[in-house]
Amino acid sequence: MSNSPAPEIKPVIGIIGGSGLYDIAGLENKEWRRVDTPWGAPSDELLFGTLNGVRCVFLPRHGRGHPIPPSRLNYRANIAAMKIAGVTDIISLSAVGSLREDLPPGHFVIVDQFIDRSFAREKSFFDTGCVAHVSVADPVCPRIGDVAEEKLKELNIAFTRGGTYLVMEGPQFSTRAESELYRSWGCAVIGMTNMPEAKLAREAEICYATVAMVTDYDCWHQDHDSVTVDAVVRVMQQNADHARSLVKEMIPALGQPRGLCPAGCDRALEHALITAPERREPALLSKLEVIAGRVLSSFDN
Numbered sequence: 611m612s613n614s615p616a617p618e619i620k621p622v623i624g625i626i627g628g629s630g631l632y633d634i635a636g637l638e639n640k641e642w643r644r645v646d647t648p649w650g651a652p653s654d655e656l657l658f659g660t661l662n663g664v665r666c667v668f669l670p671r672h673g674r675g676h677p678i679p680p681s682r683l684n685y686r687a688n689i690a691a692m693k694i695a696g697v698t699d700i701i702s703l704s705a706v707g708s709l710r711e712d713l714p715p716g717h718f719v720i721v722d723q724f725i726d727r728s729f730a731r732e733k734s735f736f737d738t739g740c741v742a743h744v745s746v747a748d749p750v751c752p753r754i755g756d757v758a759e760e761k762l763k764e765l766n767i768a769f770t771r772g773g774t775y776l777v778m779e780g781p782q783f784s785t786r787a788e789s790e791l792y793r794s795w796g797c798a799v800i801g802m803t804n805m806p807e808a809k810l811a812r813e814a815e816i817c818y819a820t821v822a823m824v825t826d827y828d829c830w831h832q833d834h835d836s837v838t839v840d841a842v843v844r845v846m847q848q849n850a851d852h853a854r855s856l857v858k859e860m861i862p863a864l865g866q867p868r869g870l871c872p873a874g875c876d877r878a879l880e881h882a883l884i885t886a887p888e889r890r891e892p893a894l895l896s897k898l899e900v901i902a903g904r905v906l907s908s909f910d911n
């Protein structure tokens with residue numbers, strides 16, 4: 611065991627804004643800047659700024675004006691751009707449908723698990739020529755969840771800590787049979803975007819947590835109409851102030867200098883690489899430098 615002191619990390623907070631959240635309030639020194647990555651361009655320029663002296667970077671997940679559907683998002687570029695921008699912690703904000711009676715529209719859920727039913731997306735930075743298998747047994751960072759919980763309480767916003775987010779491919783909403791199936795699996799909420807986003811953040815060793823904002827009861831609830839985009843947008847407009855206040859409170863708290871993440875999200879690649887150094891593909895390795903340079907440069911993996 612090493613006796614060296616825990617490094618002092620100055621966090622940079624990334625915020626990925628979902629449907630209805632295309633900007634964040636209160637940022638100082640704001641600047642939209644293009645960030646290119648070895649996996650192509652992210653959904654939009656990134657908004658750089660500071661809040662109470664904490665550096666933050668905002669990305670509208672679908673782009674400003676929402677031109678990109680869930681299956682066409684370049685999830686790898688989005689996470690790689692955050693990594694290149696120096697982001698250490700990501701707050702993912704998402705509109706979701708509720709799969710439980712006790713999670714009504716307007717309610718917030720601090721997600722702790724996912725079931726990934728997406729299938730038409732690139733899910734890893736690694737590939738033939740450099741294979742890695744990270745653990746996503748606990749796919750979100752509990753430290754970010756703790757801060758979300760504390761701030762939601764202070765702001766008096768109704769929320770639930772914990773719940774499984776079912777990730778569907780979309781873009782069509784679910785059939786009633788699918789919705790009932792996911793309910794029978796014990797899922798709390800449903801959306802189309804948080805995977806592979808969370809898996810890629812783990813590969814990039816960025817702490818990541820989802821605050822889901824319920825906008826509808828999907829299509830299973832007999833007393834509520836089936837979800838429509840209009841309904842999602844209407845509830846998100848009502849919720850947007852809550853989401854903005856939450857982010858504004860979370861950033862200064864998460865931005866305090868700290869040591870390594872106790873949950874180990876920032877060391878996820880240690881012991882994850884399996885390809886022998888002599889079988890690694892140089893072209894892929896050079897792409898991976900921005901994501902995995904920390905572990906690839908040490909040859910004893």
Ligand SMILES: CSC[C@H]1O[C@H](OP(=O)(O)O)[C@H](O)[C@@H]1O
Nearest residue numbers: 628629680704705801802803842
């Ligand atoms: C506009 S309704 C469906 C859309 O909203 C959610 O997006 P996000 O997670 O980015 O808030 C859902 O996943 C769908 O992409």
Ligand SMILES: Nc1ncnc2[nH]cnc12
Nearest residue numbers: 705706707800801828837
């Ligand atoms: N019911 C639903 N299904 C999938 N994604 C959603 N986003 C918001 N509501 C949703």
